[in-house]
Amino acid sequence: MSARIEVDCRDQPCPRPIIELAKAFGELPVGGEVAVVARDPAARYDVPAWCRMRGQEYVGEGVTDTGDPLYVVRRTS
Amino acid sequence: MQSPGDREGAAESGPEPPVSRAYLDSSSTEPLHPAARETLLAALDRGYADPRRLHHEGRDARLLLDNARAVVADCLGVRPREVGFTASGTDAVHRGLLGLTTDPDSSGIVHSAVEHSSVLHAVQWRDSPAHGRIPVDTLGRVDPYAVEQAAWADGVGAIAVQTANQEVGTLQPVDDIDPPPTVALFVDAAAAAGRVPLPRRWDVLAASAHKWGGPAGVGVLAVRGGSWSTPFPGEHDGLDAPGFANVPGALASAAALQAVLAEQEAVADRQFRQVERIRRALAALPDTEVLGDPVDRLPHLVTFSCLYVSGDELVTGLDRRGFAVASGSACTASTLEPSHVLAAMGALTHGNVRVSVSRDTTEDEVDRLCAAITEVVTEVRRSVGL
Numbered sequence: 001m002s003a004r005i006e007v008d009c010r011d012q013p014c015p016r017p018i019i020e021l022a023k024a025f026g027e028l029p030v031g032g033e034v035a036v037v038a039r040d041p042a043a044r045y046d047v048p049a050w051c052r053m054r055g056q057e058y059v060g061e062g063v064t065d066t067g068d069p070l071y072v073v074r075r076t077s
Numbered sequence: 078m079q080s081p082g083d084r085e086g087a088a089e090s091g092p093e094p095p096v097s098r099a100y101l102d103s104s105s106t107e108p109l110h111p112a113a114r115e116t117l118l119a120a121l122d123r124g125y126a127d128p129r130r131l132h133h134e135g136r137d138a139r140l141l142l143d144n145a146r147a148v149v150a151d152c153l154g155v156r157p158r159e160v161g162f163t164a165s166g167t168d169a170v171h172r173g174l175l176g177l178t179t180d181p182d183s184s185g186i187v188h189s190a191v192e193h194s195s196v197l198h199a200v201q202w203r204d205s206p207a208h209g210r211i212p213v214d215t216l217g218r219v220d221p222y223a224v225e226q227a228a229w230a231d232g233v234g235a236i237a238v239q240t241a242n243q244e245v246g247t248l249q250p251v252d253d254i255d256p257p258p259t260v261a262l263f264v265d266a267a268a269a270a271g272r273v274p275l276p277r278r279w280d281v282l283a284a285s286a287h288k289w290g291g292p293a294g295v296g297v298l299a300v301r302g303g304s305w306s307t308p309f310p311g312e313h314d315g316l317d318a319p320g321f322a323n324v325p326g327a328l329a330s331a332a333a334l335q336a337v338l339a340e341q342e343a344v345a346d347r348q349f350r351q352v353e354r355i356r357r358a359l360a361a362l363p364d365t366e367v368l369g370d371p372v373d374r375l376p377h378l379v380t381f382s383c384l385y386v387s388g389d390e391l392v393t394g395l396d397r398r399g400f401a402v403a404s405g406s407a408c409t410a411s412t413l414e415p416s417h418v419l420a421a422m423g424a425l426t427h428g429n430v431r432v433s434v435s436r437d438t439t440e441d442e443v444d445r446l447c448a449a450i451t452e453v454v455t456e457v458r459r460s461v462g463l
Contacts, residue, residue, distance in 0.1 A: 014407055014415075015427035019385050019461050042407045042415045042426045049425035053364060053384065 003032035010068055014042035018050050021073065025056075028075045036071045037064055047071035099442040100401045104243060104268065104378050104433035110290030112336035117292055117329035124324035129314070138324045145324070148331035152338055153275070153282070153299055161298040161316025162327045166267045166285020168318060169296030170195040171202075173281045174237055175308035176300075177261045178203050183234035187211065187227045187260075189219035189249065190421035196237050196265055197417070207232030216370045217245045217422045221253035228260045235261045235303070240269035240276055244405050244418040244431060245369030246378045251276035261303030270297075271337040272345060272375055281305055289337050290436075291330030294323060337436075344436050345376040351434050351443050352379045358447035362454060368424050377435075380405070382419070383428035386457045391430050394453035400446055403431040428454075 007024045009017035017038035024034045036047060044061070051058040051073055059072035100108065109117075124141040126134035143157070150157040163169040174196060178184040185207025186200045200208055209227040213219050219238060228236050236256050241248045248269075256262050264279040271289030275282070280303035286295035298316055311319030337344070356379055359367045364384035383391070388406025395402050405416030406429040415426030432446065 013387075013413075015385055015387055018427065019463060022385065022463060040407075041413065045415060045420050045423070045426045049366075049382075049423065050384065052423075053366060053425065 003029055004035065005032070006035045006037065009036060009038045009040070009043075012038070012040065014040045014046060016040075017043045018046050021047065021050060022054075025073070025075065030075050030077065032075050033059065034073045034075075035062070036073070037068050038071065039068055043071060044069070047073065098399050098401065099438065099446065100435055101432045101438065101442075101446065102401045102403050103435045104288075104375075104431060105403055106287045106293070107290040108435060109292060110333040110336055110436075113291050113329040113333035116332035117325055120325035120328045124328060128322050128324060138322070141328050142322055142324050145327040145331040148335055149297055149327075150299075152331075152334045153297075155299050155301050158315060159299055159301045161300070161318065162323065162330075163296035163298050163318040164320070164323075165294060166283060166288065166296045167195040169283035169285065169298040170265055170267075171199050172308065172318065173283045173298050173300070173305075174199040174235060174263050175203060176305045177235040177263055177281055177303050178205070179306055179308055180234060180304075183207075183232060183259065185209065185230070185233040186235050186237055186263075187224060187230075187233055188237040189213060189224070189239065191217050191219070191242050191244075191418045192237060192239055193243055193265055193267065194417075196239070200237070205232060207234075209233070213421050215422055215424070217242050217247040217368070217418060218370065219249055221250045221255075224254050225256065229257050233257075233260055235263050237263045237265065239265040239267075241273065241375045242369070242418060243268040244416060245380045245422070246375035247370040248273070248373045248375070252278050254278070261305070263303075269375060271334055271341065272377060273341075286326070286330030286333065289330075289334055291333040292326050295326040295330040297330070340436070348434050348436075348438070349376040351438060351440070352377065352432075354443055355379050355432060355447060359450070362451060365454070366425050368419070368422065378431060378433035380429065380431045382406075382425035382430075383454050384425065385461055385463045386428035386454055388427060388429050390457050391428060391450075391453055394457065395430070395446075395449055398449040398453070400449060403433070405429045405431060 007020045048058045057074040062070045124138045126138040128139035146157045150160045184205040187209040261280040264282045267285045270284040282299040284297040287293040359381045366382045368380045388404035389408045407415040419426045
């Protein structure tokens, strides 16, 4: 099974969720995933934009058990 | 009353003023054009009376208002009776668009996803199941064919497309839109009027004088086609918004428009090259997206987004270094929602800055701005460990 890291940025404003995503990404092996939990409305646009700019894969949006939005990124390089 | 000495004391306790200031937010509002200032001051003294009165002073005010209307009409290539003055650009948009959709059977509005908020608010206000929002590409441009196709749907009364986008500068292909025969074409020209040649095809056009160097509080509504009727209450005198006429404002706006059109080519050429220089400098900055069409764009503005930096940190960091710029990031908006334009383009919404040069921005200011942006971005990224 591939590695998965969850980053909790529930109560953090933009661009914190993206900063934490970038930091978590450093520890991730290729093929691994980071799930960013963020209520900030900008995360919906900025996580996919980060993937495009950094050449990584945006897997999609989900919801946590507590009903918070979650954005998943896969490391491709 | 405070003595000059007291004021000096107060200033000393405030923040250190920068050596020089560069106002680079002309897309929000252009400083008053010298031609407008001169006209405004003269018209404040002469054009105070009620232009509806028959006395000498009233007739004099009417003469100035007619003169303003004739000049604006000439600048827009329409007849004077096709031009009205409104309280603002927003007011012109609301009157223009809502006045085209008063028939409940054809009150639907097809519009691009990146229209100004005044257009989107008018669409929300007009209750219709036939509204259509047309997406844009990554440059912020709408497909004219998609607009046209959507406008054939039942219940559509108007198309609303801007001449150019107010946030990223991309020009829209308004002249390529061929509306169905019963659908009117409304054009929001606020971002473009006085800066680039306007589209040829439109029925109703709205613009805002302070965007081209006129005073605030003057909008222009031009109606030359479509079945437009006033959507709001009040006694109407042609296309002018009801209420006491702002004669000095209208005349100063006309003078500014005439002056900017006379110098349009030279100013646009200089600004286009300045912005190109800024775009090149930004392209060298890591993890930065320069937005909008690099060529088919407004000459004076450029927007970019930087990873790991907030819009307000960039705006305040540049302000401390003497540069006034705007941002479309959520942290700078009262709603905490990111700019709908950036979102519709799929662009990065945080770390966003819009730079718009003025008619007197110097090459030295451009150089210093480019250096300051690199400095601020590097500093903020270092502070978050990236």
